[in-house]
Amino acid sequence: xxxxxxxxxxxxxxxxxxxxxxxxxxxxxxxxxxxxxxxxxxxxxxxxxxxxxxxxxxxxxxxxxxxxxxxxxxxxxxxxxxxxxxxxxxxxxxxxxxxxxxxxxxxxxxxxxxxxxxxxxxxxxxxxxxxxxxxxxxxxxxxxxxxxxxxxxxxxxxxxxxxxxxxxxxxxxxxxxxxxxxxxxxxxxxxxxxxxxxxxxxxxxxxxxxxxxxxxxxxxxxxxxxxxxxxxxxxxxxxxxxxxxxxxxxxxxxxxxxxxxxxxxxxxxxxxxxxxxxxxxxxxxxxxxxxxxxxxxxxxxxxxxxxxxxxxxxxxxxxxxxxxxxxxxxxxxxxxxxxxxxxxxxxxxxxxxxxxxxxxxxxx
Amino acid sequence: xxxxxxxxxxxxxxxxxxxxxxxxxxxxxxxxxxxxxxxxxxxxxxxxxxxxxxxxxxxxxxxxxxxxxxxxxxxxxxxxxxxxxxxxxxxxxxxxxxxxxxxxxxxxxxxxxxxxxxxxxxxxxxxxxxxxxxxxxxxxxxxxxxxxxxxxxxxxxxxxxxxxxxxxxxxxxxxxxxxxxxxxxxxxxxxxxxxxxxxxxxxxxxxxxxxxxxxxxxxxxxxxxxxxxxxxxxxxxxxxxxxxxxxxxxxxxxxxxxxxxxxxxxxxxxxxxxxxxxxxxxxxxxxxxxxxxxxxxxxxxxxxxxxxxxxxxxxxxxxxxxxxxxxxxxxxxxxxxxxxxxxxxxxxxxxxxxxxxxxxxxx
Numbered sequence: 011x012x013x014x015x016x017x018x019x020x021x022x023x024x025x026x027x028x029x030x031x032x033x034x035x036x037x038x039x040x041x042x043x044x045x046x047x048x049x050x051x052x053x054x055x056x057x058x059x060x061x062x063x064x065x066x067x068x069x070x071x072x073x074x075x076x077x078x079x080x081x082x083x084x085x086x087x088x089x090x091x092x093x094x095x096x097x098x099x100x101x102x103x104x105x106x107x108x109x110x111x112x113x114x115x116x117x118x119x120x121x122x123x124x125x126x127x128x129x130x131x132x133x134x135x136x137x138x139x140x141x142x143x144x145x146x147x148x149x150x151x152x153x154x155x156x157x158x159x160x161x162x163x164x165x166x167x168x169x170x171x172x173x174x175x176x177x178x179x180x181x182x183x184x185x186x187x188x189x190x191x192x193x194x195x196x197x198x199x200x201x202x203x204x205x206x207x208x209x210x211x212x213x214x215x216x217x218x219x220x221x222x223x224x225x226x227x228x229x230x231x232x233x234x235x236x237x238x239x240x241x242x243x244x245x246x247x248x249x250x251x252x253x254x255x256x257x258x259x260x261x262x263x264x265x266x267x268x269x270x271x272x273x274x275x276x277x278x279x280x281x282x283x284x285x286x287x288x289x290x291x292x293x294x295x296x297x298x299x300x301x302x303x304x305x306x307x308x309x310x311x312x313x314x315x316x317x318x319x320x321x322x323x324x325x326x327x328x329x330x331x332x333x334x335x336x337x338x339x340x341x342x343x344x345x346x347x348x349x350x351x352x353x354x355x356x357x358x359x360x361x362x363x364x365x366x367x368x369x370x371x372x373x374x
Numbered sequence: 375x376x377x378x379x380x381x382x383x384x385x386x387x388x389x390x391x392x393x394x395x396x397x398x399x400x401x402x403x404x405x406x407x408x409x410x411x412x413x414x415x416x417x418x419x420x421x422x423x424x425x426x427x428x429x430x431x432x433x434x435x436x437x438x439x440x441x442x443x444x445x446x447x448x449x450x451x452x453x454x455x456x457x458x459x460x461x462x463x464x465x466x467x468x469x470x471x472x473x474x475x476x477x478x479x480x481x482x483x484x485x486x487x488x489x490x491x492x493x494x495x496x497x498x499x500x501x502x503x504x505x506x507x508x509x510x511x512x513x514x515x516x517x518x519x520x521x522x523x524x525x526x527x528x529x530x531x532x533x534x535x536x537x538x539x540x541x542x543x544x545x546x547x548x549x550x551x552x553x554x555x556x557x558x559x560x561x562x563x564x565x566x567x568x569x570x571x572x573x574x575x576x577x578x579x580x581x582x583x584x585x586x587x588x589x590x591x592x593x594x595x596x597x598x599x600x601x602x603x604x605x606x607x608x609x610x611x612x613x614x615x616x617x618x619x620x621x622x623x624x625x626x627x628x629x630x631x632x633x634x635x636x637x638x639x640x641x642x643x644x645x646x647x648x649x650x651x652x653x654x655x656x657x658x659x660x661x662x663x664x665x666x667x668x669x670x671x672x673x674x675x676x677x678x679x680x681x682x683x684x685x686x687x688x689x690x691x692x693x694x695x696x697x698x699x700x701x702x703x704x705x706x707x708x709x710x711x712x713x714x715x716x717x718x719x720x721x722x723x724x725x726x727x728x729x730x731x732x733x734x735x736x737x
Contacts, residue, residue: 011737042671042675084674084675086667086671086674088667088668088671089667089708092704130665130667130668133664133665133668133669133672134668134671134672134675135672135734135737
């Protein structure tokens with residue numbers, strides 16, 4: 011029998027997870043802090059580049075241990091290296107091979123934090139897993155299902171990375187930072203503990219590429235070769251040589267290595283022909299997209315066309331659109347053209363404050 | 375909550391008798407006595423192990439001795455006209471395995487011998503591996519995770535026959551199974567104090583008389599007055615006690631381990647014993663429904679200390695290389711835990727462990 015008063019908190023030693031654990035303890039839960047040991051790039055470890063990295067750095071174990079001691083909860087480190095490598099790192103490497111721009115945080119939430127960690131929590135007799143995410147999970151009596159609302163601390167809202175959560179998972183997840191209206195409030199509570207107050211782990215940087223050089227990472231860890239190819243225009247006319255498709259993302263202007271006398275942007279990446287299509291600014295805007303690997307939170311699936319808003323990247327503003335499900339795919343039509351619709355990134359749907367669901371943008 | 379320790383294969387608490395034996399040597403002796411006391415302790419160990427006098431050296435740890443002996447013997451063998459081919463097993467402790475890796479980096483040809491599903495070295499395989507240029511074989515006597523005891527006598531005969539040097543890591547064997555160096559006829563053997571109820575920070579090794587002074591030291595400039603005399607005295611006292619009480623202590627541990635095994639199997643959850651635990655206290659089991667790490671945490675929350683794999687690999691959080699070596703997949707290897715009964719373990723403690731295991735697994 012799982013204990014509904016027992017909760018496992020993923021602890022990085024940072025501000026958010028520390029306050030999440032503290033809040034739960036304050037609310038009377040039996041809280042157990044767990045630091046998730048994740049896969050690291052040996053090269054960076056050897057070069058000592060991981061020392062002060064993000065949430066997955068080596069020092070995070072000791073940071074988390076110290077904070078748990080201060081809060082007065084037990085602390086353990088658990089190994090998630092294999093599952094992280096398989097579901098996050100390998101996916102990341104494969105996505106670039108396919109000309110996509112991956113979102114490893116979403117993969118990690120889906121497979122590691124809310125699947126593998128939840129499984130460990132259950133093995134420890136705990137009903138709940140909690141994280142320091144800014145999002146609000148509620149049970150809606152009318153819908154008879156769990157729903158996710160945007161965080162009250164709007165500027166910190168992390169629902170974008172949580173659209174994959176299933177009803178079965180949501181039942182077992184607590185996100186105690188939901189009640190805070192700003193990060194500042196959270197930081198004030200964290201100040202009583204010996205935590206890393208720096209903002210760096212907040213950024214969208216990739217925890218297993220702390221030096222930000224993902225191309226270098228791919229060179230070391232991918233089993234495929236990064237092969238130079240052709241820049242072409244929309245009609246297929248040769249514009250120049252590119253350094254391998256993994257170097258580019260849709261909407262990119264800088265770092266193309268050639269000048270054209272007018273601003274040129276990456277419009278499309280074709281992995282089959284190893285080509286990068288360039289175009290002028292207006293070519294980067296699209297009104298439509300397709301997504302696969304779709305998950306809906308507010309409903310099991312769409313019955314018909316559905317009016318809502320959608321974000322095509324973490325930092326984007328939700329834009330009004332009409333979405334329609336076709337089998338396991340979703341077609342999205344925006345009211346106004348969107349800049350840099352990027353295959354591999356997530357499109358996430360919202361209705362007012364509710365997280366409706368989302369999927370992975372595909373090339374077609 | 376009373377903590378219950380059931381991880382004696384990782385390390386042991388220091389027995390009060392040992393503490394008592396050590397205490398005078400922190401202060402009550404003169405520097406002129408150091409040599410004599412050291413020699414006395416070394417010869418005490420030698421006597422307990424049925425080895426000639428002056429064959430035992432004390433070191434700062436078992437890992438230190440393993441490093442010194444393996445590097446020293448490999449280089450000596452090579453210098454004597456043997457080649458650079460050196461052999462070890464796939465289930466060694468990192469204190470041996472990593473020395474071989476290092477020697478491999480230095481240009482030695484390292485060959486690693488597999489074990490069968492119980493954890494035993496295949497003698498036929500080993501025999502086939504030995505070549506004219508083989509300089510050294512290193513095999514651990516009792517595996518720290520499974521408790522299997524290797525057929526050292528047979529391995530030793532094989533090495534003699536082929537004129538290959540043999541080193542044996544007996545850190546987990548000392549105090550738990552009979553050790554007779556005359557019978558075993560190995561070239562060198564490693565021991566550690568903290569596995570036999572003496573303090574951490576003290577090791578020892580045996581080197582055959584004919585090889586004395588032929589092995590290059592690990593550190594130059596050691597002076598006798600630099601010895602950690604109290605620990606050496608404690609170690610010697612511990613080995614005397616372990617030798618005198620070997621039979622009764624082994625029986626004690628074996629009975630309690632059997633009680634634990636029967637109790638765990640009685641839960642009818644498919645728990646099964648890994649390897650062939652010749653060691654009287656080690657019981658490594660596979661639990662189908664739980665990961666080793668969450669079991670260790672569950673036990674810890676009830677105040678019971680056990681480990682998943684060896685203590686060292688628990689820290690590193692990798693699946694045990696030993697369990698992988700006896701044929702488990704990575705996922706299966708992570709569903710294993712090791713209990714290790716010790717001298718101080720009581721029947722009540724075993725009852726409590728079985729009871730709590732039932733609570734953890736059956737709710």
